[in-house]
Amino acid sequence: MITETTGVSAAVKRRSNPVWLVPAALIFISIIPVIFGSLRLAELTGGAAVTPANQRFFDSPVPVLIHIPAAIVYSLLGAFQFVPSLRRGKRGRRSWHRSAGVILIPAGLLSALSGLWMAVFYDLPPDDGVILLILRLVFGTAMAASIVLGILAIRRRDFVAHGAWMARGYAIGIAAGTQALVSIPWFVLAGPTNELSRAVLLGAAWVLNLAVAEYFIRRRVQRSTPSSRKFGSGTVLPAGAFPMRAAVYRKFGAPEVVSVGKVPQPSPGPRDVLVKVHASTVSAADYRSRSRNVPKGLGLLAAKGLGLFRPRHRVLGMDFAGVVAAVGPDVTKFHPGDEVIGMLGADFGGHAEYACLREDGNITVKPRNVGFEEAVTLVFGGLTARSFLTRADIKPGDTALINGASGAVGTAAVQLAKQLGAHVTGVSSAANAELVTSLGADRVIDYAQIDFTAEGETYDVVMDCVGNAPFERIEASLNPGGTLLLVIADLKAILRASSSTKKSGKQVIVTSKYSVDDLRHLVHLAESGQYRPVIDRTYDLDDIVEAHRFVETGRKAGNIVLQITPSPRVSPPSTA
Numbered sequence: 001m002i003t004e005t006t007g008v009s010a011a012v013k014r015r016s017n018p019v020w021l022v023p024a025a026l027i028f029i030s031i032i033p034v035i036f037g038s039l040r041l042a043e044l045t046g047g048a049a050v051t052p053a054n055q056r057f058f059d060s061p062v063p064v065l066i067h068i069p070a071a072i073v074y075s076l077l078g079a080f081q082f083v084p085s086l087r088r089g090k091r092g093r094r095s096w097h098r099s100a101g102v103i104l105i106p107a108g109l110l111s112a113l114s115g116l117w118m119a120v121f122y123d124l125p126p127d128d129g130v131i132l133l134i135l136r137l138v139f140g141t142a143m144a145a146s147i148v149l150g151i152l153a154i155r156r157r158d159f160v161a162h163g164a165w166m167a168r169g170y171a172i173g174i175a176a177g178t179q180a181l182v183s184i185p186w187f188v189l190a191g192p193t194n195e196l197s198r199a200v201l202l203g204a205a206w207v208l209n210l211a212v213a214e215y216f217i218r219r220r221v222q223r224s225t226p227s228s229r230k231f232g233s234g235t236v237l238p239a240g241a242f243p244m245r246a247a248v249y250r251k252f253g254a255p256e257v258v259s260v261g262k263v264p265q266p267s268p269g270p271r272d273v274l275v276k277v278h279a280s281t282v283s284a285a286d287y288r289s290r291s292r293n294v295p296k297g298l299g300l301l302a303a304k305g306l307g308l309f310r311p312r313h314r315v316l317g318m319d320f321a322g323v324v325a326a327v328g329p330d331v332t333k334f335h336p337g338d339e340v341i342g343m344l345g346a347d348f349g350g351h352a353e354y355a356c357l358r359e360d361g362n363i364t365v366k367p368r369n370v371g372f373e374e375a376v377t378l379v380f381g382g383l384t385a386r387s388f389l390t391r392a393d394i395k396p397g398d399t400a401l402i403n404g405a406s407g408a409v410g411t412a413a414v415q416l417a418k419q420l421g422a423h424v425t426g427v428s429s430a431a432n433a434e435l436v437t438s439l440g441a442d443r444v445i446d447y448a449q450i451d452f453t454a455e456g457e458t459y460d461v462v463m464d465c466v467g468n469a470p471f472e473r474i475e476a477s478l479n480p481g482g483t484l485l486l487v488i489a490d491l492k493a494i495l496r497a498s499s500s501t502k503k504s505g506k507q508v509i510v511t512s513k514y515s516v517d518d519l520r521h522l523v524h525l526a527e528s529g530q531y532r533p534v535i536d537r538t539y540d541l542d543d544i545v546e547a548h549r550f551v552e553t554g555r556k557a558g559n560i561v562l563q564i565t566p567s568p569r570v571s572p573p574s575t576a
């Protein structure tokens with residue numbers, strides 16, 4: 001189930017919320033059937049006199065002897081499943097909610113099925129007409145079906161649907177209490193019931209319980225996904241199994257294969273964070289994945305992640321900046337309302353209204369001083385640049401050359417290398433020279449005028465973000481013990497990396513690993529004014545094709561931001 005707080009203020013509110021009121025009220029509703037059921041058990045097991053009213057139970061005691069204990073356990077124990085704090089397991093231990101569920105599911109099923117058994121095989125009691133019999137069959141079946149659907153939902157880790165179906169099953173299961181409560185005033189005001197009035201009263205109690213359950217199911221979902229919207233049908237759509245807007249592609253190809261459509265919202269698992277995405281970037285990786293334009297020799301390997309004939313991930317977008325909409329019950333680091341940025345990496349999914357990832361994934365609170373559009377630029381370019389640069393162990397005074405200094409990775413790399421104390425040379429077109437200088441580069445080489453490998457200059461670190469600087473071309477430009485960082489490399493370069501390193505004593509790095517510590521470092525730099533987000537253009541989600549077209553030109557300076565939902569103002573820091 002989804003934790004249903006909405007930010008810091010809600011956390012304060014939650015303390016004063018009378019959370020035990022709900023189980024107390026549910027137990028109160030069940031108390032009359034519990035008492036009468038216990039008396040019936042005592043009657044059956046204690047050898048009481050057989051009367052016309054209890055004759056059927058003595059004739060066939062098995063279903064009633066199953067039904068009463070099962071219904072008592074289900075109604076009393078089930079009441080505690082609605083206490084949010086009991087849903088969270090502490091220090092890796094199984095939560096009360098899960099342990100109780102192991103008892104409640106068989107109890108609920110036994111209660112429903114034995115109820116159906118009695119309805120079908122017992123003689124109709126006095127005052128129970130055919131209408132009431134039909135109602136008993138309908139609601140008994142609905143209760144069993146709800147519990148089964150709840151089980152199926154939890155098996156596919158759909159916690160929202162699980163909670164909803166279990167609540168419906170429970171609402172039907174405790175209807176005997178509501179039936180007693182509605183029958184008492186009727187008896188006082190109108191006297192004993194007849195067949196019809198009894199069917200109407202009891203039926204109304206089932207419907208009332210289900211209506212109340214439905215109200216709370218919808219309220220919980222709306223609270224856990226604060227920005228749930230109304231879609232075409234006019235119904236409020238909760239997280240999980242409901243459509244959300246996304247840029248979708250179903251085949252590889254030109255930018256036009258991407259269109260805005262509806263896909264199911266991701267549903268957070270126990271340790272997952274569901275984020276309402278405000279911004280993502282359309283990156284070189286999105287372009288490569290969409291068009292399957294991957295470096296030479298990597299087609300088959302890429303197909304494993306991207307899909308062989310059809311895209312494996314329908315929604316692109318490696319990064320996101322947004323607001324936590326809901327968290328799984330075992331999540332401790334984030335709360336609904338937190339403003340976050342994160343890297344989905346090869347799982348993609350950022351070009352959609354909601355994205356989901358594990359709380360121990362690459363997600364952290366967004367910098368306080370910038371909006372979502374700026375913040376998201378820290379992720380793809382920033383994290384890639386940082387993850388490669390940390391492998392080069394740059395020290396103050398080292399010399400670093402960034403080839404492709406004006407791209408998403410390059411603009412980040414220039415800033416990060418400078419921040420580490422390197423003397424930075426950027427390679428870009430003349431048009432982007434000013435930008436690269438403004439980011440801290442000490443020198444900018446216009447690649448149209450000068451081949452940096454032919455200049456005779458050498459560097460401690462060369463970072464290639466273009467794909468035209470393999471080791472054979474760069475070797476002479478690297479100082480002894482220097483490092484070549486190939487952010488983009490073909491199969492040949494990858495296979496040769498370790499032998500080139502061994503032979504030359506110069507490191508050739510072709511891989512890097514994203515880490516949340518690096519993401520936090522970038523946030524720290526942005527907050528302290530040491531990192532500048534670089535945005536070339538911003539597109540609305542509806543203009544996704546245009547965004548892809550522009551990225552495909554290979555001419556973007558910095559980042560292309562995709563605005564998924566209008567961003568709220570920059571807000572105070574989260575406490576996560």
Ligand SMILES: NC(=O)c1ccc[n+]([C@@H]2O[C@H](COP(=O)([O-])OP(=O)(O)OC[C@H]3O[C@@H](n4cnc5c(N)ncnc54)[C@H](OP(=O)(O)O)[C@@H]3O)[C@@H](O)[C@H]2O)c1
Pocket residue numbers: 283284285288380381384403404405406407408409410427428429430431432447465466467468486487488512554555556557558
């Ligand atoms: N290994 C990984 O994990 C990883 C992660 C992220 C990205 N990548 C790859 O790394 C590459 C760079 O990514 P990115 O996001 O920075 O790409 P990008 O933003 O699309 O790079 C575009 C920039 O490249 C510049 N450029 C084009 N030709 C150039 C040349 N011959 N010399 C110097 N600069 C040139 C362009 O500048 P002008 O318009 O001025 O020419 C433009 O500013 C991509 O191929 C991407 O697929 C790999």
